[in-house]
Amino acid sequence: MYIIERKIMHYPLPNSSSPTQFNQHNPINNLVVMDSPRKPSSFSTNLFFFLLLLSTNLLTLLLSSTFYSSCSLNPLITAASTLTTPHATSTNSVSATQGSDYASESSQTNLDLPSEFLAFTSGQLLPFGFNTNFDSDTIYPPAGQACTLFSDELRRYMTYKVNGSCPDDELLSQKLLLKGCEPLPRRRCRPAAQPDYVEPYPLPTSLWTTPPDSSVVWTAYTCKDYSCLINRYRTQKGFDDCKDCFDLQGREKTRWAAKQSNVGGGGGLDFTIDEVLATKKPGTIRIGLDIGGGVATFAVRMRERNITIVTTSMNLNGPFNNFIASRGIVPLYISISQRLPFFDNTLDIVHSMHVLSNWIPTTLLHFLMFDINRVLRPGGLFWLDHFFCVGEQLEEVYGPLIESIGFNKLKWVVGRKLDRGPELKEMYLSALLEKPLRNSW
Ligand SMILES: *[C@@H]1O[C@H](CO)[C@@H](O)[C@H](O)[C@H]1NC(C)=O
Numbered sequence: 001m002y003i004i005e006r007k008i009m010h011y012p013l014p015n016s017s018s019p020t021q022f023n024q025h026n027p028i029n030n031l032v033v034m035d036s037p038r039k040p041s042s043f044s045t046n047l048f049f050f051l052l053l054l055s056t057n058l059l060t061l062l063l064s065s066t067f068y069s070s071c072s073l074n075p076l077i078t079a080a081s082t083l084t085t086p087h088a089t090s091t092n093s094v095s096a097t098q099g100s101d102y103a104s105e106s107s108q109t110n111l112d113l114p115s116e117f118l119a120f121t122s123g124q125l126l127p128f129g130f131n132t133n134f135d136s137d138t139i140y141p142p143a144g145q146a147c148t149l150f151s152d153e154l155r156r157y158m159t160y161k162v163n164g165s166c167p168d169d170e171l172l173s174q175k176l177l178l179k180g181c182e183p184l185p186r187r188r189c190r191p192a193a194q195p196d197y198v199e200p201y202p203l204p205t206s207l208w209t210t211p212p213d214s215s216v217v218w219t220a221y222t223c224k225d226y227s228c229l230i231n232r233y234r235t236q237k238g239f240d241d242c243k244d245c246f247d248l249q250g251r252e253k254t255r256w257a258a259k260q261s262n263v264g265g266g267g268g269l270d271f272t273i274d275e276v277l278a279t280k281k282p283g284t285i286r287i288g289l290d291i292g293g294g295v296a297t298f299a300v301r302m303r304e305r306n307i308t309i310v311t312t313s314m315n316l317n318g319p320f321n322n323f324i325a326s327r328g329i330v331p332l333y334i335s336i337s338q339r340l341p342f343f344d345n346t347l348d349i350v351h352s353m354h355v356l357s358n359w360i361p362t363t364l365l366h367f368l369m370f371d372i373n374r375v376l377r378p379g380g381l382f383w384l385d386h387f388f389c390v391g392e393q394l395e396e397v398y399g400p401l402i403e404s405i406g407f408n409k410l411k412w413v414v415g416r417k418l419d420r421g422p423e424l425k426e427m428y429l430s431a432l433l434e435k436p437l438r439n440s441w
């Protein structure tokens with residue numbers, strides 16, 4: 001059925017050089033409009049296209065009961081959709097329009113969007129019809145609604161050769177994602193890759209070994225190899241994200257392992273993994289999430305304790321996701337804006353260091369805290385590690401905000417953040433919070 005419907009797009013559309021006139025959700029009108037942009041449509045044209053539509057649908061029905069090859073993609077279509085612009089979507093809307101009010105919803109807004117974006121996001125009929133789990137016969141693949149706010153970037157991102165190589169545009173796509181086009185739309189192309197990729201080191205060597213430079217496409221970063229990244233905290237000024245993280249022989253080596261206060265005055269803000277785990281029955285912390293986990297040293301240490309942690313990270317001026325994966329840890333490329341991709345009451349622990357801080361809009365942070373609460377199981381731990389803000393913000397805004405979620409406080413340590421100078425009056429909060437075993441309602 002999929003294939004047959006897709007074929008409809010090969011009908012020659014008269015005057016298809018005026019795609020801006022195209023109303024993708026009303027195929028009958030489209031055809032008429034495109035046929036005669038200015039004249040009012042005559043009854044006979046209407047009738048003709050109505051019959052055309054009817055016959056293709058009857059054909060669809062007939063053929064779909066004959067073939068069951070809904071899982072194969074007709075290669076013709078892939079090739080054709082590089083050429084066709086709005087046509088690809090007209091197919092979907094032909095189907096989506098029937099028996100639904102989809103047509104009237106968003107026909108105005110889609111006029112100026114890239115065809116591949118429309119091809120991805122338009123409703124797609126389920127090959128076997130209505131599905132009770134979905135309560136629908138149509139899937140609308142999600143791409144953040146905000147994508148359409150950035151039409152220039154979106155157009156650049158979605159302009160590529162279908163079935164070809166994707167543009168090497170990591171920076172563009174990450175910016176688009178970070179400002180709200182998340183999840184990014186899928187693309188039908190192959191990502192840029194190193195020509196001389198070598199397979200990763202085996203475990204457990206991979207956990208603490210710098211991977212080869214050939215595991216990364218370096219285009220998007222200031223540094224062009226790992227030795228540059230490892231040395232940048234010595235050689236470069238400024239506050240790059242996680243600047244000294246790539247040096248596995250440096251600070252990473254002791255993070256969360258030993259009391260930092262013994263080494264350099266952590267003021268009790270540096271909890272160790274073992275003291276955190278000791279707050280629960282042995283073995284009951286098994287799976288979890290580290291939000292904005294740098295190079296995933298937290299997950300590596302947890303792995304050494306047989307605990308599985310998924311690490312979210314962006315690639316802010318460094319190949320964090322590649323590095324994490326090379327170590328043998330699962331990287332998750334999502335920003336702090338997106339709903340966490342876990343089911344309610346499932347994770348044993350959520351950790352986050354430095355990332356959750358006052359740079360996040362307060363309302364967004366409030367939603368985020370509730371989402372962390374949602375994915376944690378009852379009795380699960382939320383380790384808020386070095387949250388930072390300025391001066392009175394902690395007492396006036398963030399303390400109450402965090403407390404309002406309703407966690408039990410196992411540890412709550414406030415200290416001064418001095419790395420950028422005492423005059424900035426920056427504060428740290430490290431907290432170990434526990435989701436109550438019983439909800440209070
Ligand atoms: C898609 O690309 C692959 C790899 O380049 C090629 O083998 C295949 O024939 C292409 N398919 C179409 C339909 O162009």
Ligand SMILES: *[C@@H]1O[C@H](CO)[C@@H](O)[C@H](O)[C@H]1NC(C)=O
Nearest residue numbers: 283301302303304305306307
């Ligand atoms: C992790 O699991 C392995 C295999 O079950 C076991 O041999 C090892 O002792 C465990 N390590 C820790 C720290 O519990």
